[in-house]
Amino acid sequence: MSRIASPAELSPERETVDTIIRGDCVAALEALPDRSVDVVFADPPYNLQLSGGLQRPDQSHVDAVDDEWDRFASFEAYDAFTRAWLLACRRVLKPTGTIWVIGSYHNIFRVGATLQDLGFWILNDVVWRKTNPMPNFRGRRFQNAHETMIWATRDRDARGYTFNYEALKAGNDDVQMRSDWLFPICTGGERLKDENGRKVHSTQKPEALLARVLMASSKPGDLVLDPFFGSGTTGAVAKRLGRHYVGIEREQAYVDAAAARIAAVEPLGKAELQVMPGKRSAPRVAFTVLLESGLVAPGTVLHDARERYAAVVRADGTLVANGEAGSIHKTGARVQGLDACNGWTFWHFRTPEGRLAPIDELREVVRREMAKAG
Amino acid sequence: MSRIASPAELSPERETVDTIIRGDCVAALEALPDRSVDVVFADPPYNLQLSGGLQRPDQSHVDAVDDEWDRFASFEAYDAFTRAWLLACRRVLKPTGTIWVIGSYHNIFRVGATLQDLGFWILNDVVWRKTNPMPNFRGRRFQNAHETMIWATRDRDARGYTFNYEALKAGNDDVQMRSDWLFPICTGGERLKDENGRKVHSTQKPEALLARVLMASSKPGDLVLDPFFGSGTTGAVAKRLGRHYVGIEREQAYVDAAAARIAAVEPLGKAELQVMPGKRSAPRVAFTVLLESGLVAPGTVLHDARERYAAVVRADGTLVANGEAGSIHKTGARVQGLDACNGWTFWHFRTPEGRLAPIDELREVVRREMAKAG
DNA sequence: ACCCTAATTGAATCATCAT
DNA sequence: TATGATGATTCAATTAGGG
Numbered sequence: 001m002s003r004i005a006s007p008a009e010l011s012p013e014r015e016t017v018d019t020i021i022r023g024d025c026v027a028a029l030e031a032l033p034d035r036s037v038d039v040v041f042a043d044p045p046y047n048l049q050l051s052g053g054l055q056r057p058d059q060s061h062v063d064a065v066d067d068e069w070d071r072f073a074s075f076e077a078y079d080a081f082t083r084a085w086l087l088a089c090r091r092v093l094k095p096t097g098t099i100w101v102i103g104s105y106h107n108i109f110r111v112g113a114t115l116q117d118l119g120f121w122i123l124n125d126v127v128w129r130k131t132n133p134m135p136n137f138r139g140r141r142f143q144n145a146h147e148t149m150i151w152a153t154r155d156r157d158a159r160g161y162t163f164n165y166e167a168l169k170a171g172n173d174d175v176q177m178r179s180d181w182l183f184p185i186c187t188g189g190e191r192l193k194d195e196n197g198r199k200v201h202s203t204q205k206p207e208a209l210l211a212r213v214l215m216a217s218s219k220p221g222d223l224v225l226d227p228f229f230g231s232g233t234t235g236a237v238a239k240r241l242g243r244h245y246v247g248i249e250r251e252q253a254y255v256d257a258a259a260a261r262i263a264a265v266e267p268l269g270k271a272e273l274q275v276m277p278g279k280r281s282a283p284r285v286a287f288t289v290l291l292e293s294g295l296v297a298p299g300t301v302l303h304d305a306r307e308r309y310a311a312v313v314r315a316d317g318t319l320v321a322n323g324e325a326g327s328i329h330k331t332g333a334r335v336q337g338l339d340a341c342n343g344w345t346f347w348h349f350r351t352p353e354g355r356l357a358p359i360d361e362l363r364e365v366v367r368r369e370m371a372k373a374g
Numbered sequence: 375m376s377r378i379a380s381p382a383e384l385s386p387e388r389e390t391v392d393t394i395i396r397g398d399c400v401a402a403l404e405a406l407p408d409r410s411v412d413v414v415f416a417d418p419p420y421n422l423q424l425s426g427g428l429q430r431p432d433q434s435h436v437d438a439v440d441d442e443w444d445r446f447a448s449f450e451a452y453d454a455f456t457r458a459w460l461l462a463c464r465r466v467l468k469p470t471g472t473i474w475v476i477g478s479y480h481n482i483f484r485v486g487a488t489l490q491d492l493g494f495w496i497l498n499d500v501v502w503r504k505t506n507p508m509p510n511f512r513g514r515r516f517q518n519a520h521e522t523m524i525w526a527t528r529d530r531d532a533r534g535y536t537f538n539y540e541a542l543k544a545g546n547d548d549v550q551m552r553s554d555w556l557f558p559i560c561t562g563g564e565r566l567k568d569e570n571g572r573k574v575h576s577t578q579k580p581e582a583l584l585a586r587v588l589m590a591s592s593k594p595g596d597l598v599l600d601p602f603f604g605s606g607t608t609g610a611v612a613k614r615l616g617r618h619y620v621g622i623e624r625e626q627a628y629v630d631a632a633a634a635r636i637a638a639v640e641p642l643g644k645a646e647l648q649v650m651p652g653k654r655s656a657p658r659v660a661f662t663v664l665l666e667s668g669l670v671a672p673g674t675v676l677h678d679a680r681e682r683y684a685a686v687v688r689a690d691g692t693l694v695a696n697g698e699a700g701s702i703h704k705t706g707a708r709v710q711g712l713d714a715c716n717g718w719t720f721w722h723f724r725t726p727e728g729r730l731a732p733i734d735e736l737r738e739v740v741r742r743e744m745a746k747a748g
Numbered sequence: 749a750c751c752c753t754a755a756t757t758g759a760a761t762c763a764t765c766a767t
Numbered sequence: 768t769a770t771g772a773t774g775a776t777t778c779a780a781t782t783a784g785g786g
Contacts, residue, residue: 109489110483112479112487121761122480129747131743131744131747136550139537139550141537142525142551142553142590145747148499148522151516165776168690171662171701172662173701180503184667208668215690269673271673271686271688272686273672274688275688275690276688279774327773328773330773340773341774342774422760424762429776431776431777434757436758437758438759439759480760480761504779505779508759508778509779512760512775512777513775514776558779560758562781565758
């Protein structure tokens with residue numbers, strides 16, 4: 001199922017979808033065409049000031065020294081590395097695409113500032129609260145019980161990015177999804193182990209986290225890029241949710257583990273993957289269509305829900321209230337003394353049973369008719 | 375009780391304790407001696423970049439932060455401002471002192487990176503989760519339900535900073551305090567209002583938040599500095615908790631309001647200066663969590679208790695019945711022809727033993743898991 | 749005094765399409 | 768690219784007011 005490739009085999013002209021590219025992230029990204037990716041999910045290394053030392057953008061090793069100048073130099077090197085991979089991701093991101101980056105306080109502030117400097121526009125920071133974080137053993141700090149994700153568009157004025165607001169709300173007891181998410185860390189059967197029972201990757205992310213990220217910000221069939229693929233959680237969840245993926249990973253051991261893992265994933269069926277659409281994506285229906293189809297007769301009197309206002313429907317699809325005519329929206333706004341109004345939900349008609357119902361219900365009737373007719 | 379001073383009256387030699395200094399933060403800090411402050415709590419301007427107005431769905435106007443003090447020409451200008459006040463704070467901070475800075479995604483990444491650049495050493499980032507955040511009115515993003523605080527020492531190898539680990543743990547059901555805190559925003563009687571009933575300051579912080587900050591990272595008698603004093607929450611809480619304070623504030627109106635507020639504060643007796651337990655989080659479980667955690671698989675068919683109705687679970691956390699999708703509650707209501715329905719108790723799944731059980735049982739499983747995180 | 753409903757409000761980077 | 772029309776969109780808490 002998932003192909004493994006080295007950068008040399010790939011070019012923007014060749015198919016890279018559902019592939020793990022082995023190699024350095026910036027170099028490997030050259031194999032991807034401009035503006036081809038819908039969502040980037042990145043879990044970059046933050047081996048900052050730690051025993052492992054720091055890598056330059058060219059992956060050469062920086063000697064860890066505790067001098068003042070070196071500390072500065074180290075942050076600079078990390079920033080340069082961050083700039084390089086973020087710029088490469090930005091090139092391959094569609095104008096309507098979004099990027100997620102996850103990190104901890106060691107690196108997330110530098111990543112966030114760099115994102116802003118490069119022109120990305122932050123939509124949210126989202127906190128992953130861990131149900132079962134590692135305790136603080138020394139008792140010298142608060143238990144580090146969360147990580148931070150930044151969600152951003154490519155550009156400040158980006159329009160048309162995917163956010164499945166309605167579906168998230170419907171799955172969240174009908175209240176909108178907040179910026180703090182609670183999930184367990186990755187343990188148990190989900191955690192990849194090698195033949196000696198040791199964990200394959202030190203920071204394997206839980207699939208539940210990626211599932212919410214991808215359900216929120218992508219559509220079935222979208223292309224998801226993970227430039228630090230690691231154990232392949234992004235690929236596994238993308239495949240299960242009917243999204244395409246490209247993963248980039250330097251270490252052969254991770255590549256192999258991820259490929260095997262993804263191969264075992266069974267994608268969900270089309271029906272289960274349908275995302276609940278919001279009204280925004282529904283076809284537009286003009287008020288005149290209700291008249292033309294006989295659902296509303298000229299001369300009908302419409303009211304607001306509490307019958308404080310009234311208006312009469314004219315044959316041309318306008319409403320008249322207090323002697324002035326206008327669209328359902330304009331008239332609704334005018335009678336209330338407001339700037340704007342959604343006439344579809346404001347104006348009500350009386351049903352045969354005597355109930356007062358919004359004309360939006362009639363629009364729904366029309367939409368169902370339209371759907372049947374194709 | 376609290377003295378108000380202009381910088382000209384002050385010098386490092388004169389006593390500045392329990393004083394509000396009116397003036398620019400960097401200039402006013404020159405009045406303070408080197409290494410004299412135990413804790414800095416800073417709530418700098420967030421550099422919100424609001425383009426236009428915002429209306430609620432009912433067309434009422436959202437009173438946004440449009441204060442002059444929050445306007446910066448560019449990220450560069452904001453960074454220069456941040457460097458300047460952080461450097462000034464660093465000079466007056468004791469080698470054993472710590473600094474807190476609060477912000478949102480608009481500014482906190484730049485603040486955090488600057489802290490690191492200047493040599494501060496981050497101990498934790500702490501998330502303030504709001505019980506009652508403002509909604510996202512247009513449904514284009516996640517509800518912005520938290521702010522971030524960074525807690526840092528003056529230097530990388532700082533020793534001897536105050537962290538009342540045992541006291542915090544004792545007040546937290548004997549488990550160590552996590553990095554995610556839950557508090558309501560500042561409203562009601564605590565919120566300072568002017569004679570017209572309008573809020574005095576657009577971003578007044580809750581006293582509970584400051585109380586936990588100061589109880590965690592300071593001792594009675596310590597000196598707490600707030601370089602952006604605003605309505606004086608830091609001073610009020612410091613006085614109540616038996617800490618000394620210095621506040622710096624540019625605007626006379628804020629200075630006056632803060633002075634009056636602090637004057638009315640009654641300090642607690644020594645015996646009462648114990649940690650207050652945090653409010654436990656309200657256990658809300660989204661249906662999507664059952665999917666994300668694998669307790670329910672997409673495609674599962676749910677029934678009511680008597681199997682008169684059926685619905686299919688989709689990956690986005692919605693149910694489909696008779697071709698229409700919606701939340702567990704909405705769908706349960708629709709199939710019964712009712713206005714409302716508790717989907718958790720209405721919809722049932724078949725257990726491995728063949729028993730029909732409400733999905734509420736699965737929610738209980740998740741709740742037990744989540745309870746660990748508060 | 750009490751209950752129920754309505755109104756108000758909070759650090760917010762909050763639309764899209766046709767012309 | 769700018770303008771105007773259409774029409775999509777809110778949660779928790781407190782406070783005020785009516786009965």
